[in-house]
Amino acid sequence: MRRSFARGVLSVVGRDSGRQPDHAALLSALPVPVVLLDATNRVRYANHAAEQFLGLSLAQLAQHVLTDLIAADSPLLRLIEVVRESELTISDHDLTLEGPRLHKQGITVQGSPLPEEPGAVLLVLQDASAARALDRQLTFRSAARSVTGMAAILAHEVKNPLSGIRGAAQLLESSVGEGDRELTVLIRDEADRIRALVDRMEIFGEKPIERQPVNIHRVLEHVRRLAQSGFAAHIRIHESYDPSLPPVLGNRDQLIQVLLNLVKNAAEAITAAGPPSGEITLTTGFQHGVRLAVPGSDQRLHLPLLVAVRDDGPGIPEDIRPNLFDPFVSSKPSGSGLGLALVAKIVADHGGLIEVDSRPGRTEFRLHLPVIHEDAGGL
Ligand SMILES: Nc1ncnc2c1ncn2[C@@H]1O[C@H](COP(=O)(O)OP(=O)(O)OP(=O)(O)O)[C@@H](O)[C@H]1O
Numbered sequence: 001m002r003r004s005f006a007r008g009v010l011s012v013v014g015r016d017s018g019r020q021p022d023h024a025a026l027l028s029a030l031p032v033p034v035v036l037l038d039a040t041n042r043v044r045y046a047n048h049a050a051e052q053f054l055g056l057s058l059a060q061l062a063q064h065v066l067t068d069l070i071a072a073d074s075p076l077l078r079l080i081e082v083v084r085e086s087e088l089t090i091s092d093h094d095l096t097l098e099g100p101r102l103h104k105q106g107i108t109v110q111g112s113p114l115p116e117e118p119g120a121v122l123l124v125l126q127d128a129s130a131a132r133a134l135d136r137q138l139t140f141r142s143a144a145r146s147v148t149g150m151a152a153i154l155a156h157e158v159k160n161p162l163s164g165i166r167g168a169a170q171l172l173e174s175s176v177g178e179g180d181r182e183l184t185v186l187i188r189d190e191a192d193r194i195r196a197l198v199d200r201m202e203i204f205g206e207k208p209i210e211r212q213p214v215n216i217h218r219v220l221e222h223v224r225r226l227a228q229s230g231f232a233a234h235i236r237i238h239e240s241y242d243p244s245l246p247p248v249l250g251n252r253d254q255l256i257q258v259l260l261n262l263v264k265n266a267a268e269a270i271t272a273a274g275p276p277s278g279e280i281t282l283t284t285g286f287q288h289g290v291r292l293a294v295p296g297s298d299q300r301l302h303l304p305l306l307v308a309v310r311d312d313g314p315g316i317p318e319d320i321r322p323n324l325f326d327p328f329v330s331s332k333p334s335g336s337g338l339g340l341a342l343v344a345k346i347v348a349d350h351g352g353l354i355e356v357d358s359r360p361g362r363t364e365f366r367l368h369l370p371v372i373h374e375d376a377g378g379l
């Protein structure tokens with residue numbers, strides 16, 4: 001079985017192509033990138049998923065050796081050498097693949113020798129980042145539940161005495177001398193800041209959300225206008241929308257909050273970096289047929305609506321990446337670290353998923369959301 005499979009693969013770009021077309025069709029249909037290298041690391045075959053993964057067509061790939069596509073010191077090249085030497089199937093996880101057109105992190109690679117083709121190596125690549133994002137989301141849901149309790153306590157126990165403190169400071173303001181007035185204003189302003197913080201925390205409550213069909217482009221347009229008339233006045237916002245998108249079943253105000261937080265973070269990253277960065281790109285799209293497996297269960301999520309917010313700022317600091325969506329994680333001197341925690345909570349409440357790709361000069365947050373009628377999206 002395995003031998004004839006190998007011969008079929010080789011024949012796809014080999015001289016006897018057409019003799020065993022079934023194998024090519026089979027491999028093309030696989031959603032997992034599969035690449036076959038000959039003994040000199042020349043690409044002999046790449047299936048459809050691999051073409052997309054590597055960003056080149058099979059005809060273009062066939063003109064390349066692997067070292068044209070990935071850095072010469074890549075751990076993938078070491079793995080291939082070990083496969084050739086040991087003639088065993090070798091796997092490696094969490095690889096970073098960098099090259100002129102390739103920037104992928106968290107890739108699982110399996111390399112296998114082909115017994116009848118000395119030196120040939122069959123690579124199966126898997127992008128684990130979507131699965132990991134989902135994993136984090138599921139962890140986040142339980143973390144969010146403990147935050148929920150905390151938010152309720154804060155709302156009850158802090159807000160009332162706080163308004164007392166604020167009122168007392170306001171009363172004092174009219175009776176104290178000029179020198180002390182500064183202090184009463186400080187008390188009032190700080191009380192307002194705590195109140196704003198508590199208000200933001202309240203969204204963590206378990207209140208069911210009201211949902212209706214929402215046109216995501218209207219939401220984006222609203223967010224863009226808010227941003228350009230305020231915190232992102234100096235930043236160019238580029239839009240790349242798929243106008244045929246069906247509506248999302250969601251809460252308009254909360255979706256605005258999600259996108260506003262993402263655009264605000266992008267603007268803050270750009271501002272902190274200064275020139276030459278300075279562009280935010282908002283993208284929407286419809287992903288046909290992509291289903292995400294939920295780790296540890298048989299569940300498959302179909303979240304065809306994609307909304308992405310990209311910036312060309314310095315990227316997310318390495319040290320906070322593992323806990324990026326947790327509350328109170330921030331690298332900003334006056335940041336509360338609640339923005340992304342709220343984003344993750346709202347996206348989870350909508351039955352969606354958020355993932356992030358970040359490197360210097362390119363940070364992208366991608367929301368995957370369900371649509372109301374899949375048929376409306378042309379599935
Ligand atoms: N587009 C981005 N580029 C670079 N870093 C980012 C980006 N988005 C988020 N971050 C990092 O993630 C951290 C957490 O973001 P989050 O929105 O949760 O909190 P914050 O922006 O610091 O504070 P808040 O949103 O509550 O005002 C940020 O402090 C920043 O370090």
Ligand SMILES: [Mg+2]
Nearest residue numbers: 261265339340
């Ligand atoms: Mg923020």
